[in-house]
Amino acid sequence: MAAGDHGAAASGGLWRAISAPFTHRGLAGFALAGFFALSVAATGLGFADLRAANTESERLAPGEIALIAATTLFVVSAMVVALHNAFFAARWWIRPISFVVYLFFAVWSVGFGYGFFWKEFAGQEFTERQFETTISGVATALSRTSDALEAVRQSASGAADLAAERAAIEARSGRTCANRPYSTPGDGPLTRSRFAVAERVALIRDDVESRWIAPLAVDRARLEARVSALVTGRTPSGAIETDERVLLEELAGAALLSRAERRELFAAVHADAEAFAERANSMRAATAPGVVARLRAVAADIGPDPDNPGSADPAREAEEGYCWDVVLGETLTSAAAQIDAIIDLTPPPFEFIEGPKATREAFFGLLRWLSSPFQPARGPDGGADDRAPTAVQPAFGEREFLALFASIAIDLGILFLTVVRDVRDPAAPSRHGPLPAPTPPKLESILPARVNRQRKRRSVGERL
Numbered sequence: 001m002a003a004g005d006h007g008a009a010a011s012g013g014l015w016r017a018i019s020a021p022f023t024h025r026g027l028a029g030f031a032l033a034g035f036f037a038l039s040v041a042a043t044g045l046g047f048a049d050l051r052a053a054n055t056e057s058e059r060l061a062p063g064e065i066a067l068i069a070a071t072t073l074f075v076v077s078a079m080v081v082a083l084h085n086a087f088f089a090a091r092w093w094i095r096p097i098s099f100v101v102y103l104f105f106a107v108w109s110v111g112f113g114y115g116f117f118w119k120e121f122a123g124q125e126f127t128e129r130q131f132e133t134t135i136s137g138v139a140t141a142l143s144r145t146s147d148a149l150e151a152v153r154q155s156a157s158g159a160a161d162l163a164a165e166r167a168a169i170e171a172r173s174g175r176t177c178a179n180r181p182y183s184t185p186g187d188g189p190l191t192r193s194r195f196a197v198a199e200r201v202a203l204i205r206d207d208v209e210s211r212w213i214a215p216l217a218v219d220r221a222r223l224e225a226r227v228s229a230l231v232t233g234r235t236p237s238g239a240i241e242t243d244e245r246v247l248l249e250e251l252a253g254a255a256l257l258s259r260a261e262r263r264e265l266f267a268a269v270h271a272d273a274e275a276f277a278e279r280a281n282s283m284r285a286a287t288a289p290g291v292v293a294r295l296r297a298v299a300a301d302i303g304p305d306p307d308n309p310g311s312a313d314p315a316r317e318a319e320e321g322y323c324w325d326v327v328l329g330e331t332l333t334s335a336a337a338q339i340d341a342i343i344d345l346t347p348p349p350f351e352f353i354e355g356p357k358a359t360r361e362a363f364f365g366l367l368r369w370l371s372s373p374f375q376p377a378r379g380p381d382g383g384a385d386d387r388a389p390t391a392v393q394p395a396f397g398e399r400e401f402l403a404l405f406a407s408i409a410i411d412l413g414i415l416f417l418t419v420v421r422d423v424r425d426p427a428a429p430s431r432h433g434p435l436p437a438p439t440p441p442k443l444e445s446i447l448p449a450r451v452n453r454q455r456k457r458r459s460v461g462e463r464l
Contacts, residue, residue: 046112155335193321
């Protein structure tokens with residue numbers, strides 16, 4: 001019987017060992033271990049990216065990686081221990097302390113875990129959107145430069161055309177000078193003077209075209225084609241050199257490139273934009289002041305009295321070729337003012353934010369988003385503004401919410417499984433299995449001894 005009992009006990013223990021992982025507590029422990037591993041991995045990788053973002057190479061040494069891994073493992077382990085004690089500590093005062101510690105480590109885990117999941121869900125899209133914003137700024141700057149150069153061309157050409165037209169009118173009809181309203185047509189001092197002015201203005205126009213606008217035209221068209229390829233995702237058509245077409249195709253398919261190739265491509269395009277801006281600014285500085293001075297000098301030669309703009313210059317009344325032309329003078333002065341008002345081209349700065357730097361941006365973007373409800377919007381004067389604070393709130397879209405949800409879900413899984421696993425149902429059997437039934441005593445060995453004792457008592461009584 002003893003051997004059979006031992007065999008049954010061994011068989012029951014083996015069955016309990018096999019079925020234990022599939023019980024409520026076993027499955028809860030398995031799921032808890034999985035969530036624990038996910039939390040360690042996501043928190044550690046997010047923490048590592050945040051640390052690597054502050055390095056030049058965006059890479060960590062093996063020692064730093066080991067330190068981050070150990071720190072993350074200790075933090076998540078402490079979070080689970082604090083959570084257990086927050087619910088099941090024997091002493092009441094340990095529970096609130098444990099809960100506060102749990103909240104601290106949970107915020108740590110959710111924050112760095114969010115950085116990791118954000119990089120997986122939205123990192124590349126953020127980089128492309130950020131560069132598109134930068135390249136759109138470059139396109140805006142190019143458009144502004146193009147408009148300015150076109151205004152220069154139109155001002156110079158318009159002034160030259162008007163000067164030639166006024167000279168032709170003077171030769172054909174006369175009466176184009178305010179100080180000589182009754183001048184007669186034909187070849188004379190006034191006509192020759194008007195044609196000389198037209199030649200001076202035409203020479204200014206040609207200098208603007210050859211020294212300022214034409215040298216920038218090729219570079220501007222090339223840069224505009226690159227911006228178009230990146231923004232639209234299509235290679236522009238037309239006669240394009242082979243090397244330039246390869247670059248345009250890479251820009252059109254930038255989303256398919258590796259991070260290193262995309263970084264190199266974006267940096268090259270932005271460097272070209274900066275080089276174009278520097279060249280355009282240097283040409284403006286070298287050409288515009290001289291053009292403005294020459295236009296104003298011509299305007300002064302056909303202008304009124306400097307001290308009395310409403311009348312002709314009395315000091316030049318005796319000159320046969322002096323012609324006060326109000327219409328052409330105002331045109332030349334306006335053209336000089338437009339050219340003088342052109343400002344330097346400044347492309348927006350660009351920093352390639354992808355990988356660890358994107359994770360850092362996402363982490364601090366989450367902090368800004370969480371704190372934005374407590375920050376009042378600022379008006380144009382710097383004071384508080386009652387309007388919606390959309391201008392100060394960072395972008396937080398669907399992918400960002402998905403990353404935050406994934407990070408919170410892991411910690412909620414740890415919370416739920418820790419509590420459920422450690423709370424025991426009173427109606428459930430003991431975690432060590434049912435107790436064995438007691439073995440009844442053997443009556444055969446007990447009865448003879450009792451009979452002998454009774455016989456001894458009777459014999460003693462008879463003797464007495």
